[in-house]
Amino acid sequence: MSAPNHPAPETFLLDGRPIPFTPGQTLMQAAQAAGVYIPHLCHHADFDPIGSCKVCSVRIQGRTVASCTMPARADLVVESETPELHHDRQRLTQMLFVEGNHHCPFCEKSGACHLQAVAYHLDMQDTHFVHTAPHHEVDATHPDVWLDRSRCILCELCVRASREVDGKDVFAIGGRGAHTTLLVNSPSGQLHDSDVAVTDRAVHICPVGALMPKRQGFVIPIGQRPYDAADIAQRPEDS
Known part of the structure; x- marks a missing residue:
């Protein structure tokens, strides 16, 4: 019996990298699932996004949008790591x-x-x-x-x-x-x-x-805390 033919997941481009997504995901959610960090502060995976801090803003065809609220769509070309956004x-x-x-x-x-x-x-x-x-x-x-x-x-x-x-x-x-x-x-x-x-x-x-x-206070000593030794982008479970 031949294996079922599953369609390839849809993707968008984030800084030139194809990011797979499922319908209903935002750009932020898809990027996090793919292990790609987009800086943010008000976003949390357990709650619906509100887009208040704007730190996660990205560029799509010259337009600035909050990646935590922007729905992912096939063939979007998204820029995040640019000098201007930085x-x-x-x-x-x-x-x-x-x-x-x-x-x-x-x-x-x-x-x-x-x-x-x-x-x-x-x-x-x-x-x-x-x-x-x-x-x-x-x-x-x-x-x-x-x-x-x-x-x-x-x-x-x-x-x-x-x-x-x-x-x-x-x-x-x-x-x-x-x-x-x-x-x-x-x-x-x-x-x-x-x-x-x-x-x-x-x-x-x-x-x-x-x-x-x-x-x-200081139950976890300075030097042993999450971001003492690792950049936040290297800690996807916290970001």
């Missing part, structure tokens, strides 16, 4: 650094922080822009969870995780422009009288150091 990603990352208070040498998340890892991947040598040194509230009222809004990059991952996984809807994004901030849905607006628990997915999904469990 420059744009670097500037976006630099803006995130100056719009918050990211002091990597003193941060417990150092070595496991996606923002820091993306900055290293993009060879970011400085922050380029003037630091705004914004005032952000720190919420240490909960016995087990710490919220430092100065590190929040508004990726909404905790918002989605709380709503879709934890079933609690503890977090939300509010405000406009420079005053956009992470809100806590509780009578006081603080963590201590919210429904959040240290075991919640929302507490552990933060890609930076904004939401963290208390009393777990």
